[in-house]
Amino acid sequence: MEQEFSLIDLWNLLRKYFVRILGLTVIGAALAVLFMSLFVDRQYESEAQLLVNQSNNTESAIQYNEIQTNVSLVQTYSDIITGNAVLDSVNEQLGNVFTLGELNAAIRVEQSPNSQAFFIRATMESPTDAQNVVNTLVSEFESELRAIYGDDVSSVYVMSSASYNPNPTSPSIIMYGLIGGMLGFIIIVGIALIRELMDNRVKSVDDLTNMGLIRLAEINELTPKQVKDNRYRIEATDRQSRRRV
Incomplete structure (x- = not known):
């Protein structure tokens, strides 16, 4: 039926x-x-907020075109942060306890829309590891940026240092x-x-x-x-x- x-x-x-x-x-x-x-590892996140500004020795006022240039350069800075040169230095500073693949998977660079400021975030299995990775990454990024552009070309301002969050963000x-x-x-x-x-x-x-x-x-x-x-x-x-x- x-x-x-x-x-x-x-x-x-x-x-x-x-x-x-x-x-x-x-x-x-x-x-x-x-x-x-029992089977899913907890993940902890740390973040730092940075602002990168190109120095201009001829004019004291920040022009609109300069701001737009800085905004467009954030993607370049993101590639530098996640590049092997910076990650190698970060891993060396941390005692080579991570692989480049683990660091690359744990790090995110996010930019606010139409803003010179951007965030560097790291997600690790320990809140201390996440904070250490972000702190070391910011320091190595500053050094790499000076090596590429020089002190008179670009300046990095740490608007908020790496945070420490004892509460897991996932799962x-x-x-x-x-x-x-x-x-x-x-x-x-x-x-x-x-x-x-x-x-x-x-x-x-x-x-x-x-x-x-x-x-x-x-x-x-x-x-x-x-x-x-x-x-x-x-x-x-x-x-x-x-x-x-």
């Missing part, structure tokens, strides 16, 4: 399996949080809990839907109508109390008592 599910049928399905859906959703969220706590317990709960919900709803679609029993008058049959009568199942108190059982009991007499 082919079955079609409407929104009402889906709502009735959710009501029928409400306890199981709720239970597996909670279990999924709990398992996801447990998995995150998020809320995010993992929501993902686990959603997976649990989807799994139990899918199982319930498959069970209902594979159930070919006639459960309502609509099933007969869909099959092109006509309802002639209905036979209701008696409750245990009704079975105990029905007349046929009483008469049968009387007859058995008479026979014994």
Whole structure:
């Protein structure tokens, strides 16, 4: 018998399996949080804000064209920061405890729109490592910039030094809990839907109508109390008592 599910049928399905859906959703969220706590490494972030300005010895006032030039140069500075020369120096200063690949993956350079200021961020498995990487990176970047442009060409201003944040930025317990709960919900709803679609029993008058049959009568199942108190059982009991007499 082919079955079609409407929104009402889906709502009735959710009501029928409400306890199981709720239970597996909670279990999924709990398992996801447990998995995150045991197998996912916590990540900590440190950031510093810098402003790089080109010096101009002929004019004391900062012109609009100079600002636009500085803004466009931030991408160049970003390439310098993440280049192997700077990362090699940073790794050497930190005792070669990281690889260039690890440092490159951990470092991000982000610029505010149309701004000379930009952020250097590092995400590591330790808040101390993240702060040390950013501090060392800023220092080595300043040295590399002077080596390339000279002191009279460019100046680096550290607007905010590397921060120390003892709270992990990832993974998020809320995010993992929501993902686990959603997976649990989807799994139990899918199982319930498959069970209902594979159930070919006639459960309502609509099933007969869909099959092109006509309802002639209905036979209701008696409750245990009704079975105990029905007349046929009483008469049968009387007859058995008479026979014994």
